[in-house]
Amino acid sequence: MHGAFRNxxxxxxxxxxxxxxxxxxxxxxxxxxxxKGMHNAAIKIxxxxxxxxxxxLDSEFEDLTQSIQERLLQS
Incomplete structure (x- = not known):
């Protein structure tokens, strides 16, 4: 699984x-x-x-991206 995840x-x-x-x-x-618990990497991305x-683009994000970001900050 580790190899597949890395790919x-x-x-x-x-x-x-x-x-x-x-x-x-x-x-x-x-x-x-x-x-994977790599929150710092996720936040940096x-x-x-x-x-x-x-x-x-001077634009905001899709709702899905915003929701992912909010969940990340809560974890």
Whole structure:
């Protein structure tokens, strides 16, 4: 399972690297890291996405991304 988990993380990290405005990649990475107890990594990814999306798009997030962020902060 550890290898499969690492492959999934690697996939979404690569996607996020290629397209830092990919809300899907942000959502998946934050959720995966959070589920593994890696809250600092999840928060860092979320903050990076938030900063880039505000600079580039001057926009807010989908409800799902906001809900993931709220759950992360509660844990």
């Amino acid at each position: 999934v993380i690697d996939f979404y990290e690569r996607l996020f690297e290629i397209d830092p405005l990919s809300e899907l990649a942000c959502q998946r990475l934050v959720t995966l890291h959070s589920n 979320y903050k990076t996405f938030r900063k880039i999306s505000r600079q580039e």
